[in-house]
Amino acid sequence: MKREADALGWPETSGAGPLGDGRFATAVHRPSTVDELCDAVRAEVENSGAVYPQGGASALDYGRPPGRPGAAVDVSSLNRIVDYPHADMTITVQAGMSVAALQGILAEQNQRLLIDVPRPDRATLGGALATGVCGPRRLGLGRPRDSIIGVSFVTSNAVEVKGGGRVVKNVAGYDFPKLLTGSMGTLGIITQATLKVRPLPGASALIWLRADGPERLDEWLVGFGASALRPVAVEFLNPTAARIIAGAAGLAGDSWTLVVGIEDDVNSVAWQVDRFRTEIGRSDFDVLRDEATAPLWKALTEFQVETPGAFACSASLRPSRVAAFLADLPPERWALQAHAGVGVVRMQAIGEWSEDEAAAAVAAKRAQAVGDGGNLIVTRCPTSWKARLRVWGEPRADWALGRAVKAALDPRNVMNPGRFVGEDE
Template identity: 30%
Template sequence: MIAAESISTLKTFFRENQIVHNEASSLFGNSGDVVVSPETEEEIAALLKHADSNGLTINIMGGGTKRGFGGSIEKTDILLSLENYTGIVEHTPGDMTLTVKAGTRFKDLQDYLAKHNQKISLDPYWPENATIGGIIAANESGPKRLGYGSARDAVIGLRTVYPDGKLIRSGGRVVKNVAGYDMNKLFIGAMGTLGVISEITLKLRPIPKCESLVLVSFPKGNLEEIKSFAVKVLDSMIEPVSLELLNPALSDKLAGINAYTIAMSFEDVESSVRYQEKFVSSLLSDDAELFIYQKEKAELFWQQFYRHIPNGADNEVPIQTEASLKIGTVNLDAVQVLKETELLQDQYNVKIESHGGLGHGLSQVTIRGAESDVANTAAHVRDIAEKTGGYAIVTHLPFELRKKIDVWGNKPSYFFLLQGIKAKVDPNKTLSPNRFIGGI
């Protein structure tokens, strides 16, 4: 429990309404005894310096969508909320770059950029809730990673506040920046354990002239046929932005197609999109079915897609226990992962919605059911991933279950490097304690 004298000290840095006692508990943990909402970078630095000097711990929250991702401590002393630290710092349309404060919600950014015919080439879940800082801190990406790349590919510069209150800059505000080490990558995906990302500079891309979604379903569920089709697409000259395999449950939910379905997104000038649609149709076997969604229907599909997984910002307690896992494998092994996880539904009496990138090898598995069944299923999913030589990370789980399940799995061979960096940057373990791999 944070001491009264520390709260009194904080009131010298912040207004009364920026400090709120947090008596309520969260289903997902990662909370704090006191919620502090800075509005400037200087306030963030002052808060961190005070906490680090006085042995206080801090959790960080943007939109709250990732509250169920990592963390074995229910409450730290302080929950640093970036809810009021929002806004665009600089937008240079000609250079196609944008600098923004970390608490800005992703959808707000995309809505602003659309007026300039530009967008950020990322596709996170729950874009209306997720903040750009949280997306970068978790290195989040969606099925369009195949064409867009990851958060590490979109970021060209960061401003980060260290636990001792010092501000560091990494990268820059121009795309061609090759001086020194790429320090940005140190903080992207570190889950806020090394510093508070305050500003992000991103490279942009133009909004495409034409967009469509091609769905190819396989009613017989033949794995070899699915792999063969994916190989033909990957070996061809066409450039889908996504090549995502949906399991029957998710395909039925999003498109009314109760079969394994590959979702291919095309973004380009109209002539190129139409050519690629036609080319895909020429690759089909007799057992495959083709559906083409044009711009409006394609956008509706993706809107539903990015909202199908659990949301840590949801205040309503779900009827069933929910879990999501991110799985990394060799590209086409995602087919086998989805097939084997599908079989777990009857074994554990759960519902599973899953999808996997056949061009990048990342899969997402969402499990819903009774608490013990979800826990057992999640453990089995990790076994399936590791059997293929891959890994599985639990990206959403209620706090009580996270105390029983190892969210991150086995420590990687380079874990000692992560420990060394944490010890150097945050020796007092002030920021996001136990939120990252191996309890870092």
């Protein structure tokens, strides 16, 4: 069906669904087999010349705006388990399965995925891998690129390419699984992935310790690094983030807060909580245990998709620079969650901001992050601010390599044109 379109060819009605940033698709394909998906890509290379992969459509506004009119390819009907040899602790799954469904299947074998994903009922495995999403347990469980060992994806030539394999020891060839992870759907449409999984922990504890400010964070991080403690998460919250996260978890909190997550067998968790008390030299903290930890884990994972104000950023830093980075950001303007153990700071702007104020704040904190060897990306903002705020951060020397890989795999720039780093930068 032909849809009303503006002068650039963008549909003016939402009939084929959103592409993000207020743009609508020219058509939507919902393949339920890889052959159908290849047919859809082949047809769209002819028709519109642009293909926008979609999973749960929970993060379509992430990145730069779509570059030109094109069709959505929704992979959520590719949602089968392909192979689950649970004794080998790997699973091969089609990319459209929701993360919650996958977590449920693994839990039946007392196993789990190694990625914290917000809104798992909606988010798909393919979307989680394409965005490289991570959460509080990245310190202990690693990033998506650390758990993926095999991938299949459909390129703009409408053929399925396979990389990696289904066994952990597999070192031959280019590392396509890691290349596709975090590629934002710009290199191809992920159809299937093989992941390492792990047993569910026997016990879990979350320690909630109020702090006067960020001054002692550095000392604590150094201490944890040198101690026998093995936390899976070390989080540091400013008072505003503590209020949001505590509220979502049914707790009370409105001060700077250190949250330490421990997961292991029952004896190890009990020992580590005792050890934490000794090392930190305080007993005035709360400890949630086992099932009671679930709402707080969820709130710590979902904070990055909260929308309390106009825009949000994510900074990557050396862990030793996190305390200084947080110190000059006023809590009445910012809610801040640091995955302090890995040096990632989630920044939610609070209340009203003009574009000029946002641009000045982003430039200042980005300069600080870049000066410390990191970067700062804008994860959410009005579409009209995106170019000025340069959502993917300060250009880096290795973007040229990324562009060369894109040119080799998608020479006609069919896949998610406009979205990712490097274009027009």
